Amino acid sequence: MRTAERRERLRAVAAERGLDAVLVTDLLNVRYLTGFTGSNGALLLRTAQPDLFGTDGRYTTQAAAQVPDVEVVVDRGTVAALARAAVRGGAGRIGFESHVVTVDGLAGLERVLTDASDGGTVPELASVRRAVEELRAVKDDDEIAALRRACAIADAALAELAAEGALRPGRTELQVGRELDARMMHLGAEGPSFETIVAAGANSAIPHHRPDTTVLREGDFLKLDFGATVDGYHSDMTRTLVLGHAADWQREVYELVAAAQAAGRAALAVGADVVAVDAAARDVIAAAGHAEHFSHGLGHGVGLQIHEAPGIGPLGAGTLTAGMAVTVEPGVYLTGHGGVRIEDTLVVTDDEPELLTLTSKELLVL
Amino acid sequence: MRTAERRERLRAVAAERGLDAVLVTDLLNVRYLTGFTGSNGALLLRTAQPDLFGTDGRYTTQAAAQVPDVEVVVDRGTVAALARAAVRGGAGRIGFESHVVTVDGLAGLERVLTDASDGGTVPELASVRRAVEELRAVKDDDEIAALRRACAIADAALAELAAEGALRPGRTELQVGRELDARMMHLGAEGPSFETIVAAGANSAIPHHRPDTTVLREGDFLKLDFGATVDGYHSDMTRTLVLGHAADWQREVYELVAAAQAAGRAALAVGADVVAVDAAARDVIAAAGHAEHFSHGLGHGVGLQIHEAPGIGPLGAGTLTAGMAVTVEPGVYLTGHGGVRIEDTLVVTDDEPELLTLTSKELLVL
Numbered sequence: 001m002r003t004a005e006r007r008e009r010l011r012a013v014a015a016e017r018g019l020d021a022v023l024v025t026d027l028l029n030v031r032y033l034t035g036f037t038g039s040n041g042a043l044l045l046r047t048a049q050p051d052l053f054g055t056d057g058r059y060t061t062q063a064a065a066q067v068p069d070v071e072v073v074v075d076r077g078t079v080a081a082l083a084r085a086a087v088r089g090g091a092g093r094i095g096f097e098s099h100v101v102t103v104d105g106l107a108g109l110e111r112v113l114t115d116a117s118d119g120g121t122v123p124e125l126a127s128v129r130r131a132v133e134e135l136r137a138v139k140d141d142d143e144i145a146a147l148r149r150a151c152a153i154a155d156a157a158l159a160e161l162a163a164e165g166a167l168r169p170g171r172t173e174l175q176v177g178r179e180l181d182a183r184m185m186h187l188g189a190e191g192p193s194f195e196t197i198v199a200a201g202a203n204s205a206i207p208h209h210r211p212d213t214t215v216l217r218e219g220d221f222l223k224l225d226f227g228a229t230v231d232g233y234h235s236d237m238t239r240t241l242v243l244g245h246a247a248d249w250q251r252e253v254y255e256l257v258a259a260a261q262a263a264g265r266a267a268l269a270v271g272a273d274v275v276a277v278d279a280a281a282r283d284v285i286a287a288a289g290h291a292e293h294f295s296h297g298l299g300h301g302v303g304l305q306i307h308e309a310p311g312i313g314p315l316g317a318g319t320l321t322a323g324m325a326v327t328v329e330p331g332v333y334l335t336g337h338g339g340v341r342i343e344d345t346l347v348v349t350d351d352e353p354e355l356l357t358l359t360s361k362e363l364l365v366l
Numbered sequence: 367m368r369t370a371e372r373r374e375r376l377r378a379v380a381a382e383r384g385l386d387a388v389l390v391t392d393l394l395n396v397r398y399l400t401g402f403t404g405s406n407g408a409l410l411l412r413t414a415q416p417d418l419f420g421t422d423g424r425y426t427t428q429a430a431a432q433v434p435d436v437e438v439v440v441d442r443g444t445v446a447a448l449a450r451a452a453v454r455g456g457a458g459r460i461g462f463e464s465h466v467v468t469v470d471g472l473a474g475l476e477r478v479l480t481d482a483s484d485g486g487t488v489p490e491l492a493s494v495r496r497a498v499e500e501l502r503a504v505k506d507d508d509e510i511a512a513l514r515r516a517c518a519i520a521d522a523a524l525a526e527l528a529a530e531g532a533l534r535p536g537r538t539e540l541q542v543g544r545e546l547d548a549r550m551m552h553l554g555a556e557g558p559s560f561e562t563i564v565a566a567g568a569n570s571a572i573p574h575h576r577p578d579t580t581v582l583r584e585g586d587f588l589k590l591d592f593g594a595t596v597d598g599y600h601s602d603m604t605r606t607l608v609l610g611h612a613a614d615w616q617r618e619v620y621e622l623v624a625a626a627q628a629a630g631r632a633a634l635a636v637g638a639d640v641v642a643v644d645a646a647a648r649d650v651i652a653a654a655g656h657a658e659h660f661s662h663g664l665g666h667g668v669g670l671q672i673h674e675a676p677g678i679g680p681l682g683a684g685t686l687t688a689g690m691a692v693t694v695e696p697g698v699y700l701t702g703h704g705g706v707r708i709e710d711t712l713v714v715t716d717d718e719p720e721l722l723t724l725t726s727k728e729l730l731v732l
Contacts, residue, residue, distance in 0.1 A: 037576070038574070057661060057662075058573055058574050058662065059574070061572050062572075062574070062576065098468065098469040098470045099468055099469075099470045099471075100468060101468060101469050102464065102465055102466060102467060102468055102469070103464040103465075103467050103468070103469060103471075103472050103493070104464045104465045104493075105465075105469075106469050127469070127470075178551055178552065178554070181551050181557075182548045182551045182552055185544055185547050185548045185551065186544065186548055188544070190561070191547075191557060191558070192557070195556075206427055207424055208404070208424050208425070208428070210403070210428065295423065296424065
């Protein structure tokens with residue numbers, strides 16, 4: 001199973017850091033490592049003993065089905081039960097996720113470890129930082145397949161809406177957004193990847209506009225930023241089109257963003273520094289005098305979260321690896337007039353990046 | 367504005383606890399206190415100075431629109447910026463949400479406070495525990511109105527599906543679940559309240575079954591547990607019906623659960639202990655010899671979260687107050703055969719509780 005391979009990779013990290021066990025409590029990290037999709041689950045990964053998966057009585061059946069290869073501990077106090085098991089197993093040094101465990105959670109964990117040690121040596125708790133998130137940044141084949149399906153649903157939903165004439169003057173942003181969401185659900189999405197952005201006219205200049213009752217008008221930019229979730233994996237795509245007819249300034253801005261986006265995609269290569277990838281697109285926009293109108297990073301990793309490692313922006317750090325799934329989404333936003341963003345989801349490979357969002361990037365005039 | 371009234375209530379709590387300020391970082395608590403719906407926001411509530419709302423550059427416009435009555439601080443390091451402002455304002459004792467702030471987050475906050483104090487006295491950090499959640503347990507009129515709309519959408523979605531014959535033998539649980547979700551979206555929901563549960567036949571005996579490709583068959587129980595989200599507020603309703611014809615054992619189990627649910631609803635009164643409310647329903651089921659087949663608590667608060675205070679179960683604590691919105695959802699689950707759960711969302715009032723989910727609770731045979 002893929003999840004067993006993922007646990008082996010984390011086990012190697014734990015051993016390297018001198019940890020006897022890692023208590024994984026971030027629910028998405030738990031899902032990644034075990035396949036469990038319920039709302040309460042934790043994993044005690046151990047370097048020299050079998051792993052334990054913990055959940056509560058609501059999920060006894062589900063845990064047996066989804067996590068058949070790890071012993072399941074059913075306990076209302078899930079994390080405490082795993083911590084006690086770690087002490088019984090003689091763990092001396094236990095890793096925990098300090099970016100996830102709350103202040104109250106850590107205090108509770110320390111109490112449990114002290115009580116369970118019963119006067120003996122209390123195990124030391126050591127942060128593992130974002131060890132699982134770092135593994136998650138590089139997708140395996142199962143994950144890429146889920147992302148491909150999620151992107152295909154977003155592509156199909158937009159194509160159907162456009163073909164049916166649903167993107168036309170007179171409709172509201174909210175109507176379009178709800179139809180896009182309903183269409184994705186109908187095509188098999190578990191839900192939208194995030195709150196769908198539909199921004200018409202001057203609203204398209206707001207990077208993260210929430211759809212409202214603004215009416216679409218002839219000559220407007222219409223910016224759609226949306227995605228579908230499939231098996232927990234998120235797609236992310238932005239397309240900007242024009243209603244009725246495109247003015248010269250709209251074509252100019254669009255072509256500029258399209259050129260920057262192509263440059264960004266072309267820079268996605270194994271070993272590329274994320275700051276350089278951002279710069280490849282940003283330089284195109286800056287050279288046209290619009291540096292100040294591109295106010296966010298170029299992209300981000302996508303997977304079980306809509307935003308995850310790696311971040312691709314001027315303040316990012318690190319290089320790309322084959323299997324990373326990322327977005328490339330430059331934009332130019334002219335306050336009061338309108339804005340354009342073009343975004344794809346892609347997978348970094350040893351060769352060309354694989355494009356997962358296949359909707360055309362030619363300027364569409366509907 | 368309602369949000370200003372809510373902040374005044376928290377200010378009174380802070381003053382009573384000797385805090386100069388409270389740094390609210392839980393995003394739902396921030397939404398409750400300010401109206402802000404973006405993905406990054408925090409509130410510095412102060413007892414003797416004006417409050418400050420913090421967010422980042424993506425939300426400058428949205429913050430101005432949604433939080434017009436609080437000064438907005440735009441900073442990429444949102445929480446750090448508010449912490450520095452608290453130091454500049456001379457705060458000596460700052461409350462923080464220890465059940466929300468992570469171990470890494472607290473370390474970062476302590477660093478910022480130390481740096482900002484510049485050699486002077488560093489403010490003390492003190493947990494406010496779940497002070498905001500306690501306020502949130504009692505809903506105001508705006509919140510109840512949103513819950514009413516969310517429940518009405520769930521009612522209408524189920525009625526439409528039943529009227530169209532979508533709940534019939536031959537279809538799969540997944541098809542029914544997706545149509546219910548799509549219907550709620552079409553009716554104006556922002557999304558489902560949670561992953562919709564559709565459980566047919568023996569699957570209905572699993573309290574939290576995930577819909578799969580199980581085909582609905584004549585004579586099956588069909589359990590539907592679902593809800594709609596409106597303005598961030600969640601509805602929650604379960605109905606169990608029978609396909610084709612009901613067997614005697616199905617009618618018996620159904621009538622038992624319906625009687626327990628009515629007893630639970632009747633026990634919802636101002637001042638009632640949550641353990642007694644749970645017992646009112648549980649005793650009915652136990653008297654029929656099914657105590658072991660009702661394996662979860664009777665209900666929970668609903669609002670900006672699908673599960674929030676108060677919990678109504680054998681291990682709960684506290685009494686009911688007018689304005690609390692809660693579910694009442696007993697069930698009897700016969701492994702391998704089938705199960706029944708009947709759930710409503712209601713508001714506790716000084717008089718009878720107000721029923722928000724209006725779908726009939728007569729056994730429906732479709």
